[in-house]
Amino acid sequence: MAAADLIAQARAGDGAAFGELTEPYLRELRVHCYRMLGSFEDAEDALQNTLLTAWQSLGGYEGRASLRTWLYRIATHRCLDARRAAGRRPAKDWDVPGVEPPEPTRLGEVVWLQPFPDAVLEGAPQVSLGPEARYEQTEAISLAFVTALQALPPRQVAVLVLRDVLGFHAREVADMLESTVESVNSALKRARAGVQRHRPATADQQxxxxxxxxxxxxxxxxxxxxxxxxxxxxxxxxxxxxxxxxxxxxxxxxxxxxxxxxxxxxxxxxxxxxxxxxxxxxxxxxxxxxxxxxxxxxxxxxxxxxxxxxxxxxxxxxxxxxxxxxxxxxxxxxxxx
Structure with missing residues (x-):
């Protein structure tokens, strides 16, 4: 069925049509939310909030951007809301009975980090990246990269992921974030520097x-x-x-x-x-x-x-x-x- 017909049926309250309309994008949106949040559980919550918002807002979708871009806009804002919330997973005390660990080198700050199962990606359609993408998809899902993202301010994370990972143009990202191209470019420059600072010092030599x-x-x-x-x-x-x-x-x-x-x-x-x-x-x-x-x-x-x-x-x-x-x-x- 054509997308326009599915949109019309979904607007009329057809949940099955809405599911058929959004299903092709679920896997990549889940990965997007995970990169933004660093937590598999938080990403699942953000994805469900994205779908709920899209369902409630479908009447206002005018087709000026592709449906995929519109969904990414919603998902990014839901993730920004989650990043700004105070309820991230707290740190746990040492809980290994009978083991006295050595003094740690340092205390990590990204205690909410969770792994992403590769099986969730199996069978997913190949995501068509935009021309601005700078990262290989394998690198952009790695623990090191996702951890580095968590150290950035929320808006910088959004800009870096949308521009350098997914390859959206600066104008598209500015529209998604209700910002300007100049602001997006500035945030991207700071985000790239921030990710570089959080890479291991010897990363380029390995x-x-x-x-x-x-x-x-x-x-x-x-x-x-x-x-x-x-x-x-x-x-x-x-x-x-x-x-x-x-x-x-x-x-x-x-x-x-x-x-x-x-x-x-x-x-x-x-x-x-x-x-x-x-x-x-x-x-x-x-x-x-x-x-x-x-x-x-x-x-x-x-x-x-x-x-x-x-x-x-x-x-x-x-x-x-x-x-x-x-x-x-x-x-x-x-x-x-």
Whole structure:
């Protein structure tokens, strides 16, 4: 059915027509909200608010912009509202029983960060990016990039994502944000500088990560699994870059550098904690459900690890709590082997 007919039916109250009209854009809008907010749960809320607003406002849609652009405008404003709200997920205290961690290198500020399941993107239509896009889509969903966005003021995030990730023209972005081209260009300049400041100092000197699913990635991931499941600190340390970063939102503790990360892992393993890992993928990166072995042989899900790779090394290890496991179709526990 033609879009004009679907719009007419939706305006007349046909929910099925509205669903057919908006369904092609849901996956990319969900990713857009995630980039803006850094939280999978918050992105889901923002997407639902976007659809509700679009449903209620469809009578005012005049077709001057494409339906996709109109939906992005609504989604961006809903995300800006969420970014300005005070109710972001709070930090958690250290909650690993029996483990005394080393002093953290620093306390991270983006404690609301959550992973994005790659499976949510599977089967999604290829997004047609505008000519202004500067980022590869894999880079623009990575944990490092999404984390850097969270450090920017809300409006700068919106401008950077709309211009440099999605490739909208400056005039289109100005219309979406009810601003001027000059204001958009100024915000974009500041946002680009802000993202650059939050990149690792050695990022430009590091080799690119292996291709997803390649033999090189598979080999590196297999070495990590063997080292982690056997609690082999020496083998684990051999996989890490000198400036490796370990973080664990919503706990704010961060450990920067191979020596301190090794001490942190040694504290976990030294307390007798042993894990089974189940593979997954998040943010275009290798990930694992982590299951703590119990004396009765059952392994209980304690969290999700996401690896950031560079060349044949691990540049970052991010641990999320076990509330995210269902998003990856991972069980809460594993039966005894």
């Amino acid at each position: 080799p690119p990560p292996p291709t997803a699913g390649s033999p090189a990635e598979d080999a590196l991931v297999a070495r990590f699994v063997r080292a982690w499941e056997s609690a082999d600190i020496d083998a684990l340390v051999a996989l890490l870059t000198d400036d490796v970063l370990a973080s664990m939102p919503p706990m704010p503790f961060e450990y920067q550098g191979r020596d301190v990360v090794a001490r942190f892992c040694a504290a976990l393993f030294g307390a007798g904690r042993r894990f089974d890992l189940v593979p997954a993928r998040a943010n275009g990166q290798p990930a694992f459900g982590a299951y703590l072995r119990a004396p009765n042989g059952v392994s209980h899900g304690t969290g999700l690890y996401v690896l950031t790779l560079t060349g044949d090394r691990i540049r970052a290890l991010t641990r999320f709590d076990n509330t995210v496991l269902p998003w990856f179709d991972l069980p809460r526990s594993l039966p005894s082997r």
